[in-house]
Amino acid sequence: AQKVxxxxxEISVVEKEDVTLDCVYETRDTTYYLFxxxxxxxxxxxxxxxxxxxxxxxxxxxxxxxxxxxxxSSFNFTITASQVVDSAVxxxxxxxDGSGNTGKLIFGQGTTLxxxx
Amino acid sequence: DGGITQSPKxxxxxxxxxxxxxxxxxxxxxxxxxxRQDPGQGLxxxxxxxxxxDFQKGDIAEGYSVSREKKxxxxxxxxxxxxxxxxxxxxxxxxxxxxxxxxxTIYFGEGSWLTVV
Numbered sequence: 001a002q003k004v005x006x007x008x009x010e011i012s013v014v015e016k017e018d019v020t021l022d023c024v025y026e027t028r029d030t031t032y033y034l035f036x037x038x039x040x041x042x043x044x045x046x047x048x049x050x051x052x053x054x055x056x057x058x059x060x061x062x063x064x065x066x067x068x069x070x071x072x073s074s075f076n077f078t079i080t081a082s083q084v085v086d087s088a089v090x091x092x093x094x095x096x097d098g099s100g101n102t103g104k105l106i107f108g109q110g111t112t113l114x115x116x117x
Numbered sequence: 118d119g120g121i122t123q124s125p126k127x128x129x130x131x132x133x134x135x136x137x138x139x140x141x142x143x144x145x146x147x148x149x150x151x152x153r154q155d156p157g158q159g160l161x162x163x164x165x166x167x168x169x170x171d172f173q174k175g176d177i178a179e180g181y182s183v184s185r186e187k188k189x190x191x192x193x194x195x196x197x198x199x200x201x202x203x204x205x206x207x208x209x210x211x212x213x214x215x216x217x218x219x220x221x222t223i224y225f226g227e228g229s230w231l232t233v234v
Binding site: 004006009035037042043044045046047050091093096104105107108109110 | 150152157158159160161162165175205207209222223224225226227228230
């Protein structure tokens, strides 16, 4: 069975703190895709990153970084020097179709991040 | 502007009524999706369509129906058979055959809130 677990329901930090959002996944596919999305209070999902199962390189984009470890089936997301604008719900997702062709996703339950000034 | 447009943003339904949520995209994407989000939970796939005049059930299709008569449009009807329709509904689209194009990035609309009164 495929599953995505985001064990942290809510996280609260003070501005400028670093914060890591955890994501653990389960899949039997050898080829799969992982995603992170941000959902601000307005509701839309904003795409942050896509990673395929063959690429275990960590990625950094500005204050955001992602740590993908197949050995532990984890795809964690770190925000460095958090800002109030980072406050949102963050979702980790796994492609249901291992080839990634259909774009069907399985989502974790989301982590609500609150960054206080 | 290119993107996905959902309407209405807020909709109220009486018990026993069918309602239709609109989703239009001008991204020239072949594939479109409908997801449902309940409070404090992740998104679950209702229906998806990879090409015009074809669609497939997702994980929670019961009580819903869709059509895909045009590439840019994928309306979702919430029927009276859906016993608990109050939720946030998100439409999404993506390029078909995404694995060939370095993975499938799914873009989301701003969502529609449906409440049963």
